[in-house]
Amino acid sequence: MNDTVLEMNGISKRFGGVAALSDVSIDLREGEILAIVGENGAGKSTLMKVLSGSYPAGSYTGTIRIDGAEQRFASPADSEKAGIAMIYQEISMHLDASIAENIFLGNLPNASGVINWKTVYEKARQYTDMVGLNVPVRQTLRKLSASQQQLVAIARALSRNPRFLVLDEPTSTLTESEADVLFNILFRLKERGISSIYISHKLKEVLYLADRITILRDGRKISTRQIAETSIDLTVEEMVNRKIDEMYPKRAVPIGEEVFRVENLEVVHPLTNSKLIVDGVGFSVRSGEILGLVGLVGSGRSETVNAIFGAIRRKSGELFLDGRPVRIRNPRDAIRSGLALLTEDRKKDGFVAAFNVTLNATLARFRQLARHSVIDRRREESAASEYVDKINIKLRDLRDNILQLSGGNQQKVVLSKWLMTRPRVLFLDEPTRGIDVGAKAQIYELICDLAQEGIAVVMISSELPELVGMCDRFVVLSEGKVAAERQRGEADEEALLRLATLGMG
């Protein structure tokens, strides 16, 4: 067995009153790929931010050692010097700079301050070849697809000649063949004695790639096992600590008439005018039904619901409510017609950070709660507290700032905002992203309640088990088109994923 080269010992990290990590220890051996798996909110990213120095020494307890020597990183620059290169889920790069500039960002080969562009381009080409990216290195990043951008991020990390590579969900935007290229790179690095920490929810990938798996749950380490000693079922069980069927409180609800239908929806691609990101999508949803929109990142699923809601421009498309055509030019029209959209990123466009819970909860309804345009604070607070009780939002005071709440409770406040508009069709774009397992289960429960009340629900999620567990019917999108439609029970996770990746019905 190879030597241990990197250790994190007894790491604990708190945010205010919340423990994000409690006494987590991991060790990494020379030339090893260690996978860290866990649900959203299990503490994986926090642990890696401790390792990278994003959370500086002193803001956590526990120790980090490299080759037995204790390290105290004050910033990401320190950890980089120690040989750690990070590849994050959401990559921050300069879209208008070239591939080469991005690879060497902050590190351009130069002779006493004068950049030698010829060397830059030559060296950049070495790294793009290494990651299998066949694009001229002078191309700006904006022209690349999301997966190509991800490959540039990997090339950038490799250019640092790291001893340790940390990859956080690196394949989320990659196609299968691109992912294979990445895996081969990791195998090659491993032979050269470079160790990797690989974070992913994709268990098949992990079992194929890793030597050992560490499982985190609720900020604690549950186990570290050799690949040979574990299986997908065991890993999943340890990740969620409950049988999968129990996680989704799916109920049989009588499904009623069609409430909403969209036909021939087209949306222009945000980066290239010549392409459509949504290309002729149509589907319908009935009262009491939960419809899953299945698709990979870039399949046009988010754009579909945003375009229906009037949040982004439609090129074409007809919308019908109860079989009658309805005109929706903007979110205001959509709300008036009984539509609601919980957006993908609640921090970006779900809540107002400067507002307290009440103001956020009533944001789509305050005009109706006012009398002759004058705000009635008591009426607002009683409306807000009705939903706080109904969907069990944990808070001290209705006037707490929304940032004081946990992710799950923030999401419930945003959901209250939409429920207050009494929608007939509820679009949920990643309703459980970034919230802990317990809150997830409550949100599932709530979605089932809403379906039972007769609301038509359209749900998007990157987590296929969630869709399979919750939905009555699936519409699979691939490259902006409807690739297939399946009833509950007709398709499992694997089948849906195959349909989404292959685009065949």
Place this chain on the structure above:
Amino acid sequence: MKRVGKAIVDVVLGVREMGVLIPLAIAMVIFSSNPIFMSRDNIINILRNTSFVFITAIGMTYMIVSGAFDLSVGAVYAFAGVMCGKLMMEAGFPVWLAILAATALTGLAFGGVNGFFVHKVGLPPMLATLATMNIARGIVTGIQQGNPVYPLPEGFAAIGQGSLFKGSSFELPFVVLIAVSLGVLSAWALKKTVYGRAICAIGGNIETARLAGISTKSISISVFILVSALASFSGILISSRLGSAQPNVGVGYEMQTIAAVVIGGTSLQGGRGTIIGTALGALFMTTVANGMTLIRISPFWQQLVLGVVLLAACSMDYVRNQFRK
């Protein structure tokens, strides 16, 4: 009674707009070295001058709360004064009609242009309003060739110069009365109306506001019109106070009003702010300007002090926001 008590405690403790009270008190102690500073006439003078800043700063508070800026207020201030003067003297408008017409037309014209370029064309507010600042100033100095409109009708001067209970110890200039009324109305509207809530939501997160069905563009444009109209009105009042409409009045006025708002605790990040804070900020700015003259600091140095105060206030805002996170 209990609620009133709580409100008072809320206001005094930990409320950001009260931060200005301490520097204000220090400034007053320093300036009191000249006995004239605390005299009745000087205090009335300070209050009157505060009003000219405050009226526009009300609009600027709405503007900053909604997440934007307007640099053109100083030029609009001069423009409206001259326009009002010309309407009275050359077009023969009665005083009240001239005031109304100049306020409404100047406000609509410059506010509308600013709003159009920021929210329809998509220019950053700094750039669009910097351009209209030069356009407004250019038109008014061009037409007047640098000359004031003078004389103005006698009834008109009474508005800016006159007072209630003149000569008594309760003397209250009309201008102060107008500013206080506008302040109370606007504070109420910002906190208690649907319009005010929409402005806060837009400044807090414009995308969230739009998705919640708020007409973000038309409301943002209306705020540009509001701030221009208030700057116009204030400019008309100052011409009444001076007895002549000067095309070069209000240079640096935009900085005074923005400073008043920021010193008053309104967040530069948008989404929250108060009118009472702005009133205190305007009082502070005016007191400092007045006091510096009284303790014989050369006017040539005063701009330096204004700059330092603005820098300090903005830094405070950023430090506070960091601290929040």
